[in-house]
Amino acid sequence: MTLVINGEAVAVPDEVKTVGDLLAHFRLENKLCIVEVNVRIIQKHEYETKALCDGDRVEIVHFVGGG
Template sequence: MTLIINGETVTVPDEVKTVSELLSHFRLDNKLAIVEVNVRIIQKHEYAKTALADGDRVEIVHFVGGG
């Protein structure tokens, strides 16, 4: 499946079907992240049931510590 993630076209495996699986694919599932799909902010409790489709526009913001 091809998604537009943070403005870049990215191909993800066909097994990635939900927001939760997408975050897991990018190893962000244990991090604090805000996800928007097609201009709609997805609540964390909706990640597992929010399906992704080819061509969806996804924005992922996650926080990185450091100094």
């Protein structure tokens, strides 16, 4: 499946079926993230049930500490 992630077309493995799977694929599942799919912010409790489809536009924002 191909998703548009943060403005870039990215092919993801067939195992990626939900937002939770996508975050795990990018090793972001334990990070504080905001995820938007097709201009809709996805609540954290929906990550494991929100299915992704070919061509979906996904925006992922995660926070990085620094000083």
